[in-house]
Amino acid sequence: MVNKNNFNVAVVGATGAVGKEMLKTLERLNFPVKSILPLSSKRSAGTKVVFRGEEIEVKEATPESFEGIDLALFSAGGSVSRSLAPEAVKRGAIVVDNTSAFRMDPEVPLVVPEVNPHHLDDHNGIISNPNCSTIQMVAALEPIREAFGLEKIIVSTYQAVSGAGADAIDEMYSQSKDVIEGKQTEASLLPVSGDKKHYQIAYNAIPQIDLFQDNGYTFEEMKMINETKKITGDNSLHVAATCVRLPIETGHSESVFFEISKEGISTEDIFSVLDKAEGVTLMDDPKEQLYPMAVDAAGKDDVFVGRIRKDLDNDKGFHCWIVSDNLLKGAALNSVQIAQALVKKGLLK
Amino acid sequence: MVNKNNFNVAVVGATGAVGKEMLKTLERLNFPVKSILPLSSKRSAGTKVVFRGEEIEVKEATPESFEGIDLALFSAGGSVSRSLAPEAVKRGAIVVDNTSAFRMDPEVPLVVPEVNPHHLDDHNGIISNPNCSTIQMVAALEPIREAFGLEKIIVSTYQAVSGAGADAIDEMYSQSKDVIEGKQTEASLLPVSGDKKHYQIAYNAIPQIDLFQDNGYTFEEMKMINETKKITGDNSLHVAATCVRLPIETGHSESVFFEISKEGISTEDIFSVLDKAEGVTLMDDPKEQLYPMAVDAAGKDDVFVGRIRKDLDNDKGFHCWIVSDNLLKGAALNSVQIAQALVKKGLLK
Numbered sequence: 216m217v218n219k220n221n222f223n224v225a226v227v228g229a230t231g232a233v234g235k236e237m238l239k240t241l242e243r244l245n246f247p248v249k250s251i252l253p254l255s256s257k258r259s260a261g262t263k264v265v266f267r268g269e270e271i272e273v274k275e276a277t278p279e280s281f282e283g284i285d286l287a288l289f290s291a292g293g294s295v296s297r298s299l300a301p302e303a304v305k306r307g308a309i310v311v312d313n314t315s316a317f318r319m320d321p322e323v324p325l326v327v328p329e330v331n332p333h334h335l336d337d338h339n340g341i342i343s344n345p346n347c348s349t350i351q352m353v354a355a356l357e358p359i360r361e362a363f364g365l366e367k368i369i370v371s372t373y374q375a376v377s378g379a380g381a382d383a384i385d386e387m388y389s390q391s392k393d394v395i396e397g398k399q400t401e402a403s404l405l406p407v408s409g410d411k412k413h414y415q416i417a418y419n420a421i422p423q424i425d426l427f428q429d430n431g432y433t434f435e436e437m438k439m440i441n442e443t444k445k446i447t448g449d450n451s452l453h454v455a456a457t458c459v460r461l462p463i464e465t466g467h468s469e470s471v472f473f474e475i476s477k478e479g480i481s482t483e484d485i486f487s488v489l490d491k492a493e494g495v496t497l498m499d500d501p502k503e504q505l506y507p508m509a510v511d512a513a514g515k516d517d518v519f520v521g522r523i524r525k526d527l528d529n530d531k532g533f534h535c536w537i538v539s540d541n542l543l544k545g546a547a548l549n550s551v552q553i554a555q556a557l558v559k560k561g562l563l564k
Numbered sequence: 565m566v567n568k569n570n571f572n573v574a575v576v577g578a579t580g581a582v583g584k585e586m587l588k589t590l591e592r593l594n595f596p597v598k599s600i601l602p603l604s605s606k607r608s609a610g611t612k613v614v615f616r617g618e619e620i621e622v623k624e625a626t627p628e629s630f631e632g633i634d635l636a637l638f639s640a641g642g643s644v645s646r647s648l649a650p651e652a653v654k655r656g657a658i659v660v661d662n663t664s665a666f667r668m669d670p671e672v673p674l675v676v677p678e679v680n681p682h683h684l685d686d687h688n689g690i691i692s693n694p695n696c697s698t699i700q701m702v703a704a705l706e707p708i709r710e711a712f713g714l715e716k717i718i719v720s721t722y723q724a725v726s727g728a729g730a731d732a733i734d735e736m737y738s739q740s741k742d743v744i745e746g747k748q749t750e751a752s753l754l755p756v757s758g759d760k761k762h763y764q765i766a767y768n769a770i771p772q773i774d775l776f777q778d779n780g781y782t783f784e785e786m787k788m789i790n791e792t793k794k795i796t797g798d799n800s801l802h803v804a805a806t807c808v809r810l811p812i813e814t815g816h817s818e819s820v821f822f823e824i825s826k827e828g829i830s831t832e833d834i835f836s837v838l839d840k841a842e843g844v845t846l847m848d849d850p851k852e853q854l855y856p857m858a859v860d861a862a863g864k865d866d867v868f869v870g871r872i873r874k875d876l877d878n879d880k881g882f883h884c885w886i887v888s889d890n891l892l893k894g895a896a897l898n899s900v901q902i903a904q905a906l907v908k909k910g911l912l913k
Contacts, residue, residue, distance in 0.1 A: 431873035524780035
């Protein structure tokens with residue numbers, strides 16, 4: 216079998232915040248791209264994006280767009296993925312989908328390459344990229360789970376507006392300016408563009424990301440809960456999440472309590488596991504005020520972990536602070552890493 | 565015994581963010597003030613504050629300042645309280661201290677009037693006002709603890725910069741402006757004015773409030789842990805905290821997991837307890853996107869609770885979102901409410 220090692224790649228949603236990062240990441244990681252096809256909605260078609268120094272016109276995504284495509288990276292919303300991803304697969308492409316459309320489909324692997332690359336082996340054309348806040352959490356906790364077992368996670372998130380797209384960034388800065396100038400603010404997008412009410416994000420904390428479910432949890436919270444179980448393959452793992460949107464441009468932070476299975480494990484034991492973990496950077500030195508922060512993590516590939524300390528009442532309980540760029544490891548980078556893993560495994564050839 | 569019902573009141577730290585709110589709150593709640601004496605450091609002495617429409621010159625606080633004072637509200641830092649609060653008591657005043665100086669002193673009651681007013685009975689001249697993030701949490705959880713018992717709290721905070729004083733508010737807005745204008749930001753105060761390193765708070769999340777302790781927790785986190793046990797009088801209560809500073813002017817938010825003692829309690833049972841709780845406003849209707857937020861809580865007296873939902877794996881576990889104005893219930897209001905409780909009990913007369 217000849218590995219042609221050169222792929223026709225489509226990026227669906229190429230003009231969005233994540234789509235742009237996907238193009239940059241394919242280039243930066245030197246992914247073997249033969250041709251690049253940036254696709255978008257009808258509205259954005261005709262605009263241009265840059266890849267390897269060349270301006271390329273964005274085309275409207277249709278089922279026929281995927282003729283001859285080997286790999287399609289989707290990040291244009293769930294409904295686009297639901298209608299076009301199967302069309303891409305029908306035409307022979309492998310789809311890496313960054314929306315929630317197929318994540319909980321039992322036929323679709325949900326993959327963080329450092330955590331569960333073996334799930335790729337069973338793919339049926341579509342591979343889902345997990346939710347941004349899920350990815351960074353499982354990337355940091357999986358090495359601990361492997362070493363000491365994991366029983367329980369309680370996470371509270373501190374999520375950046377870029378997770379809601381480029382327009383949300385504009386809304387935040389525009390409101391900030393209005394507050395500084397003593398003007399009334401206007402909100403028309405956050406917390407959820409498709410929901411009824413919109414609230415000021417500047418100088419505020421909004422405890423809603425995505426729509427509310429009947430059980431009182433938001434969909435974002437249920438994604439963290441369900442996706443974590445699927446990625447780790449451990450349905451008995453207890454996961455609870457509270458997801459909060461904050462006036463931060465890029466970089467999700469997470470305050471995480473986790474309970475391991477093994478007794479007598481020290482903070483230093485956790486350090487030494489994370490120190491060796493792929494894609495994870497330990498930033499933990501209270502004496503030097505060293506801990507991860509969103510403004511430092513933005514633009515970087517790794518998942519940063521700090522503030523690791525033992526619970527004062529529970530020998531198996533620990534607390535930590537996990538930060539990562541939600542557009543990179545949380546989205547574009549993980550998608551390209553999935554594609555790299557597919558190539559490495561000979562599943563994309 | 566004649567209740568003179570008219571008190572000579574000193575406010576120490578009258579020019580600070582909390583001190584100003586103390587003056588406003590004494591006036592607004594119609595506390596029976598005969599005379600007001602605003603005190604400050606030498607540096608701020610000579611400036612003027614307004615009380616009941618009258619401009620009053622701020623005097624330098626000295627031991628002699630407290631001659632003839634019945635009630636002294638302190639909010640000028642721990643070292644000022646440590647040196648001057650005993651001097652005020654020596655001269656016959658009752659001190660309500662908003663610093664951490666005496667909070668864990670077994671001789672000093674630590675009081676949230678809705679929670680443990682009976683602790684006032686044993687005072688020896690000084691009563692401590694708890695830490696802002698502790699007050700709002702215990703105010704919301706105490707009615708639940710009384711009704712169903714309480715075993716465990718895991719809290720992650722979303723704290724406003726005004727908790728670090730008026731200069732921190734200026735630093736946040738100045739950095740925000742610089743970021744919007746594409747300039748370099750400067751940090752010289754946050755996260756902790758007395759610590760070695762300072763970080764940008766604008767568009768960031770800093771997982772450090774107050775200095776780090778040897779156990780890896782910050783002093784703010786240890787305050788929440790220890791003060792909660794002291795106020796509830798329950799040393800077996802498990803409390804864990806992660807405290808985070810955010811670019812929000814006023815209004816602390818808290819993501820709280822709590823585990824009650826009783827089995828089979830529903831979210832509706834929690835609702836009906838909080839609905840009747842003094843000083844607590846229930847704001848919880850996911851269908852209407854109703855939940856508390858910092859920008860709405862700022863300037864209001866109550867503790868607001870929403871996002872109440874049962875843990876999906878633990879029948880006794882619940883999650884909620886608690887928001888309050890850190891300068892009011894978190895500081896000035898609670899201090900004045902302590903003074904009101906002292907009057908009501910005949911302890912200040």
